[in-house]
Amino acid sequence: MKRHLLSAADLDRDDALLVLDTAAELAQITDRAVKKLPTLRGRTVVNLFFEDSTRTRISFEAAAKRLSADVINFSAKGSSVSKGESLKDTALTLEAMGADAVVIRHSSSGAPHRLAHSGWIQGSVVNAGDGTHEHPTQSLLDAFTMRRHLAGGKGDLEGRRVTIVGDVLHSRVARSNVLLLATLGAEVTLVAPPTLLPVGVETWPCATSYDLDAHLKHTDAVMMLRVQRERMNAAFFPSEREYSRRYGLDARRMAQLPDHAIVMHPGPMNRGMEIAAEVADAPRSVIVEQVANGVSVRMAVLYLLLGGANLGDGTEA
Amino acid sequence: MSAARTPDDTRTVLDGAEITRALTRVAHEIVERAKGADDLVLLGIPTRGVFLARRIAERIRAIEDRDVPVGSLDITMYRDDLRRAPARALLPTEIPPGGIDDKVVVLVDDVLYSGRTIRAALDALNDIGRPRAVQLAVLVDRGHRELPIRADYVGKNIPTSKSEKVHVLVTEHDGADAVAISGHANEEDQ
Secondary structure, three states: OOOOEOOHHHOOHHHHHHHHHHHHHHHHHHHOOOOOOOOOOOOEEEEEEOOOOOHHHHHHHHHHHHOOOEEEEEEOOOOHHHHOOOHHHHHHHHHHOOOOEEEEEEOOOOHHHHHHHOOOOOOEEEEEEEOOOEOHHHHHHHHHHHHHHHOOOOOOOOOOEEEEEOOOOOOHHHHHHHHHHHHOOOEEEEEOOHHHOOOOHHHOOOEEEOOOHHHHOOOOEEEEOOOOHHHOOOOOOOOHHHHHHHHOEOHHHHOOOOOOOEEEOOOOOOEOOOEOHHHHOOOOEOHHHHHHHHHHHHHHHHHHHHOOOOOOOOOOO | OOOOOOOOOEEEEEOHHHHHHHHHHHHHHHHHHHOOOOOEEEEEOOOHHHHHHHHHHHHHHHHHOOOOOEEEOOOHHHOOOHHHOOOOOOOOOEOOOOOOOOOEEEEEEEEEOOOHHHHHHHHHHHHHOOOOEEEEEEEEEOOOOOOOOOOOEEEEEOOOOOOOEEEEEOHHHHOOOEEEEEOOOOHHHO
C-alpha cells in the first residue's frame, strides 16, 4: 500500500485484494458485543469536509472510532474556511494539531493530491471524493459488495460484467469504479447519453454504450448513478421524463436482469429519476448493504494506512 | 541437550510421532482437568495453532466420544508491536456458533515464548465475550517469558537460547510434522 489513498489507480491487484480481505475480517466485529478494536489508539483522524456529505463522513467517523482512533470532524461551514482561509492554512493548522490521517472531501478535483504532495502535512491523506475526479473508498465498498454477491466473498471479480448507468460525466464514483473493477478483472460497460460521457472516456479501461436495454440481459451487477443536478449548469438532456424513460431503472427493466444480478446505487438516490422506488426497495437491491460495507472497507483502509509503522516518506511500504 | 550444537545447525527436536504423542497427552490432560464438563471451546491462534486445536479436538472426540467446538482467534489487531512493522494482513477469526460466554476456553498455540501473543489473545477474548475460564495449551514452551503468563498444558518444554529460532511444521500447512531449532546457542542466555 502507498502512504496515501488518492485514486483507485493507487491500488494494484494485490493491494485491492488486501483491502477487501481485511474488510471481510473486520466486517465480523459488527456482530460482536464490543464493536471496537484497540488498534489505532492514540492516533488522530481528521475528517476534512469542504462539501456536504452524510453517509461518507459518518462512515469514516464510525470506521475510525471502531478502531479507537480519535476523530476530529471539520466541515467548511461554520469554520474559518467560510472566512476565506486557504487549503494550505487549514492543512497547517491540522498538522499543528498532530493529525495522523486526513480524510478529505473537496469540490475541486485534485485537492487531495495537493494536500498529500505539497509537504504541508506528514500524515496519510485519504480521498473521500474530489470534484468530478475520484472516490476510491466508494469503489472499494462497491467491489466488496459485488465480491460478496457474485464471487463468494473471495478473490477477484474476473469476468464479472458490471454496467454503470447515468451521469458518468459528473461522477467520481464511476471513474474510481472503472479503474478498480478493471484492476480486479471485471468487464465494465458505461451506459449514458452522449452528453453525459466525459471527453476521453475511450481511453478508460471499459466499454461504452447509449442503449441500456441491450446490456441488461448480460449484466451481473447494475450500478445506477445519481443525476447530479447541482453540478449541471447546462442542458444535458431534454427533460427529466425523457432521461428517466431511456436511462432509468424501473421494474420492467429490472425484470430483464439475470436472476443472480444485483442492483446498486452509491446514494443519495433520486427516486423516480434514475431508479424507481420499487427497484430501490427490491430484494435484489443491495443499496443498504453498500452503506454497511462502507464502514468495514474504510476500517480496512485506515488500518492498512495507519496501523503499521509510520514510514515518514512518500514511498511504498 | 546443548552438547552437540554447532553454530547455525538445524536440529529436529520433535518428530511427527512425538508430536502426535504430545498432542494426545495434552488432549487427555484437558479432558481430565475439565472433569467431563461439556462447555469446552478450543480456539487456535493462526496459523499453526488452528491446526493443532483441530487435532486436539479430534483426540478429545476419540477419548470422550463427543464434539468440542473449535475456532480460531486472530490477535493481529491487539499486538503491542504493530507500529514496528508495516500493517500486517489479518488472519481468520472464527468463533464457534455457541460463542464463548460462560465456556471454558482453551487457547492453542504452537510456541510459547515472550507471552505477548497470549496477552494479545486475552485482550481479544475480552472483546468477544466473558468465558468462565481461559486455559492455555502449547506444543512447545521455549522459555524467556516477558510477561506473567504460563501454559496449562505443554507438549514439550524445550530450553532455548534467545538467539535460536524454533520452527514448528504441521502437515496441514507445511507438508510434514516436526519441531526444529536453528541458530547459534548462546550459553549465558539459557
